[in-house]
Structure formats: structure tokens, C-alpha cells
Amino acid sequence: MRISEVKSTSREQRIAPHTHIKGLGLNDEGRAYQQADGFVGQSSAREAGGIVVDLIKSKKMAGRALLLAGAPGTGKTAIALAIAQELGPKVPFCPMVGSEVYSSEVKKTEVLMENFRRAIGLRIKEIKEVYEGEVLELTPEETENPLGGYGKTLSHVTIGLKTVKGIKTLKLDPSIYESIQKEKVTVGDVIYIEANTGAVKRVGRSDAYATEFDLEADEYVPLPKGEVHKKKEIVQDVTLNDLDIANARPQGGQDIMSMMGQLLKPKKTEITDKLRKEINKVVNKYIDQGIAELVPGVLFIDEVHLLDIECFTYLNKALESTISPIVIFATNRGMCQVRGTEDIIAPHGIPVDLLDRILIIRTLPYTLDDIRAIVQIRARIEGLDLSEDALNYMAESGVKTSLRYVIQLLSPASILARTNGRENITLDDLKEVDDLFYDAKSSAKILAEYQARYVS
Incomplete structure (x- = not known):
């Protein structure tokens, strides 16, 4: 019997043309590193x-x-x-x-x-009554369906929350369990539940689990201070377009969009200048009151x-x-x-x-050394091994053609190398790929020479 491991692709990130860009690359004085x-x-x-x-x-x-x-x-x-x-x-x-x-x-x-x-962003700060803590227990309780039949319905959810000061067990309505599922909350996550609305927000993974090998954890956060039940300043970030859509198509919900949706009562309206002006008035009022902050x-x-x-x-x-x-x-x-x-x-x-x-x-055209360095970075990001003469050839080709063209040659050259049973890309691989494909300048030159053979 042959058993092979199935490799997960859920966390694999697509390598886009600008994946390697992480910032402007400036020092503390605002000067650019080479x-x-x-x-x-x-x-x-x-x-x-x-x-x-x-x-x-x-x-x-x-x-x-x-x-x-x-x-x-x-x-x-x-x-x-x-x-x-x-x-x-x-x-x-x-x-x-x-x-x-x-x-x-x-x-x-x-x-x-x-x-x-x-x-245009809007950062809204509100003091809300919340239950906050690390999830110790998350148990949905089922009961017999009152309408009969073999199915069961969710009666309530038992959740245990822990802070530095203590532990509290809560019995939640089934509607709140839907919010918990949407946030993908599991045991070990730090969350808060708004007491008035039942809205659930996942803050992150408890740092008590920081030593575990957890690829799914987006951020580790400390165990919340104070009691489980407390008043907390909640910060929500929305855009003005979010508010426009929420008011044009008002829907019941638990967040700031639903609150702003009380501006106008009709079930559905188009996003008109009048609606946007009304939203702007409320936004300006919130800013004046210190409840909200505009983030251009x-x-x-x-x-x-x-x-x-x-x-x-x-x-x-x-x-x-x-x-x-x-x-x-x-x-x-x-x-x-x-x-x-x-x-x-x-x-x-x-x-x-x-x-x-x-x-x-x-922006100015790149020099030979710049193109060489950029190709090297792209090869590293894409996990490709380039020989020194292949790298020099690509840099020289980039000056004659374009940076975009030579970067595009990397993937086909790597396929050609693997076809020949090698992991590293050699000069011969690049020359062969360069002969197979044309850059914009070469293509334009051929079109000019053989213009009579094309349909005009």
C-alpha cells in the first residue's frame, strides 16, 4: 500500500508583480537606501x-x-x-x-x-459594556425540536471567558453563536461580546499559545486585564462608501453601519448627492462631538x-x-x-x-546595476536559483529591452530548467527562452519589416 501526504495549499500566497515591495526603504532622516x-x-x-x-x-x-x-x-x-x-x-x-x-x-x-x-476612512470610538476574555470553553447546547421530527435545534451556547482577574461562564442566545461562527472563534482566542447588541469581535489569539505551531493565528494578543464584564472603548474603522451602501440598502445588523442606517427609513434608495450630504452632516457632527475621527x-x-x-x-x-x-x-x-x-x-x-x-x-529608467539587483530579488521571492552568468545576461537584456520583459522570462526559464532535470537556471536556458519569445521592441521591428504581409 502506498501512502502519500497531501500538501495543503490554503496558506500559499500568490506571487504578484509587486509582492517584493514592503515599503519605501528610507532611513530615519528620510533618505533612500540604494x-x-x-x-x-x-x-x-x-x-x-x-x-x-x-x-x-x-x-x-x-x-x-x-x-x-x-x-x-x-x-x-x-x-x-x-x-x-x-x-x-x-x-x-x-x-x-x-x-x-x-x-x-x-x-x-x-x-x-x-x-x-x-x-476616506472614519474611525469611531465608543464606550461600550462588553464581556471580554480568552475563550476557555465553547459548547453549543442542543434540544429537541419543538415542531417534532428527528432534528434538534440549538437552545443556547455556553462560553467560558478568562481575564487576568477571573473567569466567567456565559449562556448565550443562538443568534450570538452565528456571530461567533462568522468570526471563526475557537478555544484560545481573545474575543469581546457587546452586552447590548450581542456583536462578537475576535481580537486575536491568546499569547499563551504563542509557542505552538499555529499557522492560522493572525496575531497574538495578551490576556485582557480587569474583569470579564466591564466598560471598554471600542474603535471601529469604516469608510464613507461603507456608510453610503449601508444607508442606500439598510439592513439589520450589529455594527456602526446599522446605527448610521437610522438616518433614512426607506427600504432602498440610490446613492444620491442628497444622501451623501446627509451622511456628511452626521459624520461632521460625530467629529465635532469627538466620537469619530476622519482618516483621509x-x-x-x-x-x-x-x-x-x-x-x-x-x-x-x-x-x-x-x-x-x-x-x-x-x-x-x-x-x-x-x-x-x-x-x-x-x-x-x-x-x-x-x-x-x-x-x-x-521616475527614471533603471540602470544596469538596478536591473540586476531587481532580478535577483524577484528570483529570490519566486524561489528560483540563477547562475551568475544568467543574472548578468538578464541585466544586459533588461537595458536593451525592458525590466518587465526580463522578469517575465524567469518563470518560463525555470520550467525549461526543470524539464532538463536541473533546479538552477543557466545562461543556456535564458537564451533559449529569449529566442522563443519577443519583447515589444523586437516585435515592433518585425512588424515594420513585414508590414505588407499583415492585414492593415
């Missing part, structure tokens, strides 16, 4: 990005815009993602592409406004030249709003026609009146 946090080169652009991060954190950048301009493959998207990494998970970061606004169902300006409000995030619009004159006019107005995120544009175009016009030629395809509001960061 190579850090997955970044190589682009020192000036990264240092400018660091200043932008400081402005966002100090809330002095709201309503302003930034443009990352440079040739294709010079790290524009990487810098935007690095800014998001530096800001942390609590600051909203909403990426989109210029072409997303063109839809037969929704107006272009509506798509822009939806993304604008998705990039980042809206990243890649390929901004794909927007048309109507969108640019709308952006001009939106950037002047009192509630507005920082907007980061990215483009690889030079002087070109503004979409939606017949004769307006402008830098980057953006109207001059909008360009006046924008800080522009330029």
Missing part, C-alpha cells in the same frame, strides 16, 4: 514619496494630488504601493485604473465619487490619461471638497491629446488647470 524593502534605485522618487507619507500621517495632504510620471516599467505602481505599505493597514488605500470609469450601467462621475469615498486615505488612479475631460473637470471639483482623500495619479504618457476633446494637447494627457494642483514625481 536597496531596501524590496526597492532598488529611484532614490529621489522614493524620498519624495516619504514626504508625502509624512504629510498624510499629519493630515496635511487631504484634497491634494500627486502625479507619478515616467516611462513604462520605471516603478510608478511600486512607489504607490510602497506608500500604502508605509501608511499601514488602518489608512484606506483604494487603487483603480482610468478605464474603470467607462461603464454602460454607472455614470463616470459616480464611479469616481464611489472610489473617492472608499478612500489614498486614491490611486493608474493610467490617468485614460480619463476624459468630463472626469478631469469632476476631479477639479472633488479635490476642493472639505472631505477628500489624497489622490495619486500615474501615467507613462508625454504630450498627448486630452481624451474627450478634439484639439487639446496637454502634458501627460491631463488638462493644464488640473496639472496646476498636482505635485509631480518623476
Whole structure:
């Protein structure tokens, strides 16, 4: 009998083009290291990005815009993602592409406004009566079905909670057990249950289990202090778009969206300017009372030249709003026609009146050493072994073609190496793959030579 182990793939992370980017790679003085946090080169652009991060954190950048301009493959998207990494998970970061606004169902300006409000966070602080502690016991109790038959129904749930000061056993309603299941709570997790609403929140895994080999634990937290039953400041993070949707389609629930949903009583309404103004009024009222704090995030619009004159006019107005995120544009175009016009030629395809509001960061082509270092990082991230001459060949090829092209050669070259019974990628593997595939420049050259053979 043959027994083989089945390898789990549930925790395997997809390797995306910018998986290696972990931050801007700056020192304490805001100067860029030549190579850090997955970044190589682009020192000036990264240092400018660091200043932008400081402005966002100090809330002095709201309503302003930034443009990352440079040739294709010079790290524009990487810098935007690095800014998001530096800001942390609590600051909203909403990426989109210029072409997303063109839809037969929704107006272009509506798509822009939806993304604008998705990039604006609201941090709400409330003092609530809660039961908090480490879960010691979680036992659902069943009873005979009152309607008869063979099935059983859930009568209540017994849960034991432990803090530094003591242990308490609670008997919970079956509806709360549904919330516990949604949060995927298990014994050893630290949770809190709101006394008034029954809402359940998983805080993390108890640090008493920190020595165990637990891949599923997202964060270890200390055992809560004080009694199990107490008053606690609860912080909830939502976006303005979450509030828009909750009020447009009010539903019963246990969180802040349901509370804000009491603004309007109709069962279903569209997200109109009137509704958004009403939500803004309540948000401003909460901010004035000190209950809530506005967290301006980042809206990243890649390929901004794909927007048309109507969108640019709308952006001009939106950037002047009192509630507005920082907007980061990215483009690889030079002087070109503004979409939606017949004769307006402008830098980057953006109207001059909008360009006046924008800080522009330029990204420069990578040098031979930069490309070599980036290829090395990508190979390490993808778990590939490159020989020294193969690495040099890719760096030289990257200067002649593009960084994106040579990085794309890594995967097919690794497949070719494995086919030949090797784990490491050699120069011969890369040359063979390079002969099989064409880069953009080579393809354009062939098209020009054999233009007569193609259908025009």
C-alpha cells in the first residue's frame, strides 16, 4: 500500500508583480537606501514619496494630488504601493485604473465619487459594556425540536471567558453563536461580546499559545486585564462608501453601519448627492462631538490619461471638497491629446488647470546595476536559483529591452530548467527562452519589416 501526504495549499500566497515591495526603504532622516524593502534605485522618487507619507500621517495632504510620471516599467505602481505599505493597514488605500470609469450601467462621475469615498476612512470610538476574555470553553447546547421530527435545534451556547482577574461562564442566545461562527472563534482566542447588541469581535489569539505551531493565528494578543464584564472603548474603522451602501440598502445588523442606517427609513434608495450630504452632516457632527475621527486615505488612479475631460473637470471639483482623500495619479504618457476633446494637447494627457494642483514625481529608467539587483530579488521571492552568468545576461537584456520583459522570462526559464532535470537556471536556458519569445521592441521591428504581409 502506498501512502502519500497531501500538501495543503490554503496558506500559499500568490506571487504578484509587486509582492517584493514592503515599503519605501528610507532611513530615519528620510533618505533612500540604494536597496531596501524590496526597492532598488529611484532614490529621489522614493524620498519624495516619504514626504508625502509624512504629510498624510499629519493630515496635511487631504484634497491634494500627486502625479507619478515616467516611462513604462520605471516603478510608478511600486512607489504607490510602497506608500500604502508605509501608511499601514488602518489608512484606506483604494487603487483603480482610468478605464474603470467607462461603464454602460454607472455614470463616470459616480464611479469616481464611489472610489473617492472608499478612500476616506472614519474611525469611531465608543464606550461600550462588553464581556471580554480568552475563550476557555465553547459548547453549543442542543434540544429537541419543538415542531417534532428527528432534528434538534440549538437552545443556547455556553462560553467560558478568562481575564487576568477571573473567569466567567456565559449562556448565550443562538443568534450570538452565528456571530461567533462568522468570526471563526475557537478555544484560545481573545474575543469581546457587546452586552447590548450581542456583536462578537475576535481580537486575536491568546499569547499563551504563542509557542505552538499555529499557522492560522493572525496575531497574538495578551490576556485582557480587569474583569470579564466591564466598560471598554471600542474603535471601529469604516469608510464613507461603507456608510453610503449601508444607508442606500439598510439592513439589520450589529455594527456602526446599522446605527448610521437610522438616518433614512426607506427600504432602498440610490446613492444620491442628497444622501451623501446627509451622511456628511452626521459624520461632521460625530467629529465635532469627538466620537469619530476622519482618516483621509489614498486614491490611486493608474493610467490617468485614460480619463476624459468630463472626469478631469469632476476631479477639479472633488479635490476642493472639505472631505477628500489624497489622490495619486500615474501615467507613462508625454504630450498627448486630452481624451474627450478634439484639439487639446496637454502634458501627460491631463488638462493644464488640473496639472496646476498636482505635485509631480518623476521616475527614471533603471540602470544596469538596478536591473540586476531587481532580478535577483524577484528570483529570490519566486524561489528560483540563477547562475551568475544568467543574472548578468538578464541585466544586459533588461537595458536593451525592458525590466518587465526580463522578469517575465524567469518563470518560463525555470520550467525549461526543470524539464532538463536541473533546479538552477543557466545562461543556456535564458537564451533559449529569449529566442522563443519577443519583447515589444523586437516585435515592433518585425512588424515594420513585414508590414505588407499583415492585414492593415
